Amino acid sequence: MPSIRASSRRRLSRLVNIGLPYFWLGLFFLLPFLIVLRISVAEPALAQPPYTALWEWVDDGVLAIQLNFQNFMLVAGDDLYLAAFLSSLWIALICTLLCLVIGYPMAYAIATASERWRVPLLLLIVLPFWTSFLIRVYAWIGILKQSGLLNNFLLWLGVIDQPLAILHTPLAVYIGVVYSYLPFMILPLYANLTRLDFSLLEAAADLGARPWRAFLQITLPLSLPGIVAGSMLVFIPVVGEFVIPDLLGGPETLMVGKMLWTEFFSNKDWPLASALAIVLLGLLVVPFVLMQRLEQRLDDVAEARGAGGR
Amino acid sequence: MSRRRWPLLTLLGFGYAFLYVPVLLLIVYSFNESRLVTVWSGFSTKWYGELLRNQQLLDAAWLSVRIAAVNASFAVILGTLAANALVRHGRFRGRAGFELLLTAPLVMPDVIIGLSLLLLFVAMQQTIGWPSGRGFTTITIAHITFSMAYVAVVVRARLAQMDRSLEEAAMDLGARPLTVYLSITLPLIAPALLSGWLLAFTLSLDDLVIASFVAGPGSTTLPMVVYASVRMGVSPQINALATIIVALVSLAVIVAGISLRGRKGGR
Numbered sequence: 102m103p104s105i106r107a108s109s110r111r112r113l114s115r116l117v118n119i120g121l122p123y124f125w126l127g128l129f130f131l132l133p134f135l136i137v138l139r140i141s142v143a144e145p146a147l148a149q150p151p152y153t154a155l156w157e158w159v160d161d162g163v164l165a166i167q168l169n170f171q172n173f174m175l176v177a178g179d180d181l182y183l184a185a186f187l188s189s190l191w192i193a194l195i196c197t198l199l200c201l202v203i204g205y206p207m208a209y210a211i212a213t214a215s216e217r218w219r220v221p222l223l224l225l226i227v228l229p230f231w232t233s234f235l236i237r238v239y240a241w242i243g244i245l246k247q248s249g250l251l252n253n254f255l256l257w258l259g260v261i262d263q264p265l266a267i268l269h270t271p272l273a274v275y276i277g278v279v280y281s282y283l284p285f286m287i288l289p290l291y292a293n294l295t296r297l298d299f300s301l302l303e304a305a306a307d308l309g310a311r312p313w314r315a316f317l318q319i320t321l322p323l324s325l326p327g328i329v330a331g332s333m334l335v336f337i338p339v340v341g342e343f344v345i346p347d348l349l350g351g352p353e354t355l356m357v358g359k360m361l362w363t364e365f366f367s368n369k370d371w372p373l374a375s376a377l378a379i380v381l382l383g384l385l386v387v388p389f390v391l392m393q394r395l396e397q398r399l400d401d402v403a404e405a406r407g408a409g410g411r
Numbered sequence: 412m413s414r415r416r417w418p419l420l421t422l423l424g425f426g427y428a429f430l431y432v433p434v435l436l437l438i439v440y441s442f443n444e445s446r447l448v449t450v451w452s453g454f455s456t457k458w459y460g461e462l463l464r465n466q467q468l469l470d471a472a473w474l475s476v477r478i479a480a481v482n483a484s485f486a487v488i489l490g491t492l493a494a495n496a497l498v499r500h501g502r503f504r505g506r507a508g509f510e511l512l513l514t515a516p517l518v519m520p521d522v523i524i525g526l527s528l529l530l531l532f533v534a535m536q537q538t539i540g541w542p543s544g545r546g547f548t549t550i551t552i553a554h555i556t557f558s559m560a561y562v563a564v565v566v567r568a569r570l571a572q573m574d575r576s577l578e579e580a581a582m583d584l585g586a587r588p589l590t591v592y593l594s595i596t597l598p599l600i601a602p603a604l605l606s607g608w609l610l611a612f613t614l615s616l617d618d619l620v621i622a623s624f625v626a627g628p629g630s631t632t633l634p635m636v637v638y639a640s641v642r643m644g645v646s647p648q649i650n651a652l653a654t655i656i657v658a659l660v661s662l663a664v665i666v667a668g669i670s671l672r673g674r675k676g677g678r
Contacts (some may be wrong), residue, residue, distance in 0.1 A: 110589075118492045124487050124666060129528065129556040130516060133530060209419065222423075225431075229434065242645055280429065334517070334518060344620065357522075381523060
């Protein structure tokens with residue numbers, strides 16, 4: 102008897118722990134994508150909500166389904182949309198590399214710091230993340246604008262004699278993105294590097310390897326899962342970023358997130374915005390699945406190695 | 412520390428300067444008398460006074476705080492359940508899909524989450540008549556959906572590294588699993604629950620894009636007011652607001668740090 106009770110308890114626990122979050126995410130995260138897909142093949146209409154129905158009972162049991170692929174043809178055919186997608190991917194790529202180049206040494210320095218310093222140093226990385234993202238982006242407007250603090254400072258130093266135009270250029274977008282997303286790169290790298298077995302580096306040094314070679318052949322390959330995780334945490338959201346290109350970028354910084362926002366809020370073209378979202382989603386599925394797979398496999402390898410070593 | 416470390420430490424210093432100088436400048440210039448944010452003309456706290464008289468902004472802040480609190484509470488519950496599922500239920504059927512659904516909100520661009528949830532709410536309203544209109548409820552639901560994923564990450568890490576011997580001892584003494592969970596597991600993971608709650612709270616307080624999509628005409632949150640004002644140009648009031656937020660966050664971090672340090676003695 103007790104075993105039956107225990108197994109029914111176990112079943113209840115499963116139902117609550119797995120079922121409830123599954124249900125919530127299915128309803129409010131997965132299902133919405135299907136609706137976006139449906140609306141992306143609708144036609145914009147002057148109605149409430151502003152799109153046509155997908156199907157209609159015409160008469161005598163005839164169901165008319167209307168799929169309108171014009172939104173996708175528009176997205177594929179218009180150079181402006183193509184340019185926006187390409188430039189979003191490009192900006193995200195450059196920013197990911199910049200975050201990696203700046204974030205890796207920082208994560209390494211924190212991970213190899215003495216025990217006492219590690220937690221406060223890490224806290225200093227996380228802290229900006231807790232203050233408003235919008236306000237941190239706003240801070241850069243005052244710094245980068247024509248009569249801003251950076252230009253005033255450089256003029257005062259005498260390095261330049263004309264204020265530089267940085268705000269509303271792609272450079273401002275790069276600065277804003279790297280600034281906002283740097284913690285996302287550092288945290289997984291740090292988590293990975295603290296688990297690294299530094300005795301391997303000592304062994305390499307004992308065997309006569311120079312520090313650089315030991316780094317390239319041991320540290321770097323072993324920190325690959327952290328690099329992948331950090332890069333994806335930066336790359337994927339940046340492709341669809343809206344706030345930074347909107348506030349810091351100029352008219353020539355085309356990004357999909359901003360375009361989708363404009364189609365939705367200014368042009369009230371819900372179907373076209375949906376089509377843009379679907380294409381964006383399609384582009385991001387590949388890196389996302391790559392991240393999941395690679396992380397999983399690398400975790401397995403690390404686990405197997407760890408088990409074998411013990 | 413060996414001699415080799417100084418280039419690395421210099422880099423670290425520059426990195427921290429990059430992260431902190433913009434916020435520090437924001438704070439300094441919130442005490443500037445001039446309306447021109449970037450020209451210093453004397454010390455003044457008048458922008459704080461104006462901020463506190465800005466009724467529209469105060470209303471928006473109050474709405475945002477209420478949404479953030481409700482969101483954080485639900486997100487902690489759902490996120491903890493999800494963490495339990497991943498740590499305690501092994502390789503259940505549909506685990507891969509479960510993990511996928513739980514990771515995706517962490518990286519999904521806000522414009523996609525916002526647009527898709529709005530379309531869902533519109534479709535639901537058409538078919539089942541709920542939610543009638545958009546505002547507090549729809550924004551809160553949207554925020555719970557992505558916040559719970561963050562909470563799950565925090566709680567999962569804590570659950571996975573938790574020492575289970577106390578739980579096993581209680582089980583051996585005949586305690587029911589639910590009793591064990593409530594009286595042993597939850598207190599042990601309480602710091603993670605607290606930081607998960609705070610994280611969900613700030614994520615919600617900070618969100619502009621998703622809330623803009625799913626909000627109705629009558630519900631303007633704090634980030635929407637800030638965004639509208641920032642689009643008009645820099646405003647010293649926003650600097651004052653930023654200073655208050657930074658002060659509150661620092662205070663919360665210090666308090667949390669002290670209370671956790673107090674607990675650490677027992678670990």
